[in-house]
Amino acid sequence: MRVEDLVYFCAPARLVMGAGCRAQLPALLHRLGYRRGLVVTDTFFTGATPWVDELVAGARAHDVELLVYDGGMPDPTTTLCDAATAAVRERLGGLPVDHVIALGGGSNIDLAKALCLTLPGGRPVRAFLGRIDAGTPILPLIAMPTTAGTGSEATPGAILVDPDNATKVAVMDNRLRPGVALVDPEFTYTCPPRVTADAGIDALTHAIESYLTLDSARFDRGGDPDPGYSGRNALTMLFAHESIRLCGRYLLRSYRDGSDTEARIGMSYASVYAALSYGSAGLNAVHGIAYAVAGLTHLSHGTTNAVMLPYVLDVLADVRREELLAIARLLDIAESDPDIAVARVPGAVRELVAAVGLPTTLQACGVGQGDIDALVRDALGVARLAKAFPVPDVPARYAAIVRNAWAGTLPAEAQTRAHPRRVA
Ligand SMILES: NC(=O)c1ccc[n+]([C@@H]2O[C@H](COP(=O)([O-])OP(=O)(O)OC[C@H]3O[C@@H](n4cnc5c(N)ncnc54)[C@H](O)[C@@H]3O)[C@@H](O)[C@H]2O)c1
Structure with missing residues (x-):
């Protein structure tokens, strides 16, 4: 304690950590009332690991349907985010999702954060640079980092590259902090x-x-x-x-x-x-x-x-x-x-x-x-x-x-x- 401190501390509502803890997620999704979600990841995880298939099957066994988007790339751009928004909305065909799950390094987590903002209304992500309106709907996010790392699973921002001038821009709001950060060190092996x-x-x-x-x-x-x-x-x-x-x-x-x-x-x-x-x-x-x-x-x-x-x-x-x-x-x-x-x-x-x-x-x-x-x-x-x-x-x-x-x-x-x- 320091007497002069003015604390404003924000963290994920649930922090689940430990080797192998990913096995807990399907039952937790059900308990949180989720029924249809989106997994945001990249082709390394869908192609070279069993984790995505295991998650989808585990969730289905708990009455939760997961759609997988594996178009994540290192240092995601605003263009990638908008393309992902359009692709996912088309695949959903008007059905809503009630949560987003990020699996990957900081890049996939940041893309997932941005999609939490853009999926509900389909607007370009640039519309959310600067202050985000209080009434903006934001999907709940579950972040599973596979690097150790960026810490994006606990922060309020998503960093995106603006391809027009090659600079990084941020969408930032405490409501973008993942509600669940599930940190399974086995993902980093x-x-x-x-x-x-x-x-x-x-x-x-x-x-x-x-x-x-x-x-x-x-x-x-x-x-x-x-x-x-x-x-x-x-x-x-x-x-x-x-x-x-x-x-x-x-x-x-x-x-x-x-x-x-x-x-x-x-x-x-x-x-x-x-x-x-x-x-x-x-x-x-x-x-x-x-x-x-x-x-x-x-x-x-x-x-x-x-x-x-x-x-x-x-x-x-x-x-x-x-x-x-x-x-x-x-x-x-x-x-x-x-x-x-x-x-x-x-x-x-x-x-x-x-x-x-x-x-x-x-x-x-x-x-x-x-x-x-x-x-x-x-x-x-x-x-x-x-x-x-x-x-x-x-x-x-x-x-x-x-x-x-x-x-x-x-x-x-x-x-x-x-x-x-x-x-x-
Ligand atoms: N939002 C934030 O708070 C925040 C903070 C710091 C950094 N960032 C962003 O995070 C990004 C960097 O993230 P990063 O360092 O985690 O790397 P990354 O997410 O860009 O991933 C780099 C590469 O490593 C691969 N990879 C990731 N995990 C792997 C694993 N377990 N096994 C094998 N390959 C794996 C990915 O597929 C990718 O090809 C930058 O875009 C940076 O701007 C965001």
Whole structure:
């Protein structure tokens, strides 16, 4: 508890977790009163796993009919969403569905969230960008993540790519949070190393970024009576703390050996706990700059987060010293001097990024030195993230972060190496 906290905590109404827990879903669907639903997934799951067939058969045995749409794609576009809306509505022939089930990574979950909005009325998803009208019907969503991960099973938004200008847009509303998040770590056992690394770094970024973000008491909710994000508080920090510990213990293990079930289960929990933190606290500079980098390079969400995370941490030692020390301890940084331990966090995170095969500089992502100013400008343009960065001069720090990330320099860490006692 912190006396100054202003808690606005939102989470899925039901969180079902544990290896093999997917077997519980058919009976739960019946108990919740559902009778006809839509499963949103992609061809990997219909073609290479038995999970979709098992779900459909199990549901039928409980009087629930499920229609399957397996046209999900990585980083879904608004165009894909509108095509899916039309295809599903045609197959339904006017019959309503009373729920949607997402099976897949963040991409399929986000597509399913968007369909919860568009299926009832058939309108294009762009009609729902910005504030969603209170009277808009939204179908209930059950999310089953197969990566560990994005945490989309616990967040209020769907991220879509706008193909007109290659930027990411969001549909966002607390009513889009899944009513049921069913997290069966066995779903992640088939993730290839590249997907494991991307998703795992995404989870670590969510945990660290929300652990360090602006306090709830200082967060500007913009007058929203039902904010999706509202700054960190002691409750969100509990989840973030445990998520960072689990990522420190299991991320590299799950990448190096996908059959390490303890590591897979650990990362599934890490991902959900990170989402229970950032899903209310919100995010800031890593994601804000990463979106701009993704717009330029078209690299994946996890990769662009991974490259920025160490450089953002390096400029936070003056405002988040205690928290960085806690992170140093959680990541087992073997250094008894607290100042040196704090300064070593960015480098340790960068080593982890490199160890899972992801780039550690913007140069290595193909960004030119001439792109730096535009990247800073575009990142600052994501105002909802920039305003939550807990530093006095956000534009100056964003500029320093991008310059450092381009060149691969960690000035705070370098300074401590040279003068161990000088870092505050
Ligand atoms: N809404 C949110 O809160 C939120 C948060 C973070 C990220 N995202 C979005 O999530 C997306 C990234 O999601 P992701 O990292 O989970 O990857 P993904 O969903 O894009 O999947 C990547 C690939 O991995 C495959 N895959 C997924 N699970 C698998 C499994 N168990 N076995 C084998 N293959 C598997 C998929 O079929 C796909 O081809 C991005 O579009 C990002 O914008 C959303």
